Amino acid sequence: MKHIPLPCPPAVRSLLIQFKKAAVGAYPVGGCVRDALMGIPPQDWDVAVTSVPEETLRLCEGWGYRVIPTGLQHGTVTVLTADGPVECTTCRTEGGYSDGRHPDGVSFTGKLTDDLSRRDFTVNAMAAELSENGETFEIIDLFGGQADLQNKVIRCVGDPHTRLTEDALRVMRGVRFAVKLGFDIHPNTMAALKDCGHGLERISRERISVEFQKILCSHHPEQGVSLLFDLGLMPHVLPCGISPDGPGKLSSLPVDFATRCACLLWQMPEAHLAENLRGLKLSNETAHAIRLLASGQLPSETSPLTARLLRKEYGDLALPLLIVASAHGTNPAELQELVKASIAAGDCVRIPELAIDGQTLMAHGVPKGKAVGEMLAALLSLVLENPEENTKERLIKEVQTRIS
């Protein structure tokens, strides 16, 4: 077997060595092996272990680690190492999937072969074993994951229809990994993705949304969106009024879900927008940003004043709005420059940014109550027209003129 170096951080390596000394199998597995083989530094190191969860917990605590019993019933404990948390999960099989989303039960067989067989795609189903010298690794690849990495192919482990029926979320995951890695989907897997998408009805909207967010924030968002259409998955993601023709130039946008999603939902009728956003189960803040960006109106004129008014209306979203608009073919480059210049100049565009506040107004004779708000609004209008007027002296003078 080939011995290869992997960029495994020292503290993770030393945990693997401890397991080895205790005669427990411990294998980095899944995404970290895939990424390492592709030359991408893995974000986290998941380890499949042959010990049962209670034993994993006892052993790691005995070696002095802090251990969190994250999901004992699934076999997972999280070991806190100097190089970050490492999830150690007992090798397991998953029983039937009568509900099409969760295994009916898991059994801890402690066999790596079982653990690799339950994984979704060949490129995600490889493990690595630390060699005796404690430096290099041997790759354990039972399903041709390395060849599929070479050929840039996403392929199910085992029979695609069976695997995608067991857990329909894998349909979204298949699209996600294809666009994240820039891979093709194997024809048999593609056929099964088409046939099994309806299973998403049984998957929670939250889990679908998480996959969708990763698809839109990938390097190939346009390809992701067209796959969602071609595979008939869009009704499970954005059910209302999305057209395959006009998603806009998503890849020209920053890697930000709100911006990219707003580009997809650009200028759609309010009722459709609301329905799509409801299904995505986002935080209020994200949903609000998408709503503003998707239904944003650009001024018909381009001037320093319209740039300031746009900032007043959209706040921090003024520039993203122009970026989304430009992904749809309008060319607001000049307005964009004016907005940037206004931000750089620190122009006041909101009442709290005025050089004067309500207290000061009252101290200068504005009666308490409604009049204070009205005066602040009038001063803001003045300052929006003439940004250089935003000084305390100038505004006090203005107040005096207005109340005299």
Ligand code: ATP
């Ligand atoms: P990423 O870097 O995007 O997190 P990842 O491969 O680590 O990629 P995860 O979603 O974190 O992806 O899952 C970790 C591993 O667990 C996968 O590589 C895969 O082997 C397995 N896995 C996760 N979800 C499923 C699933 N629904 N069905 C089968 N295997 C799964």
Ligand code: MG
């Ligand atoms: Mg992961």
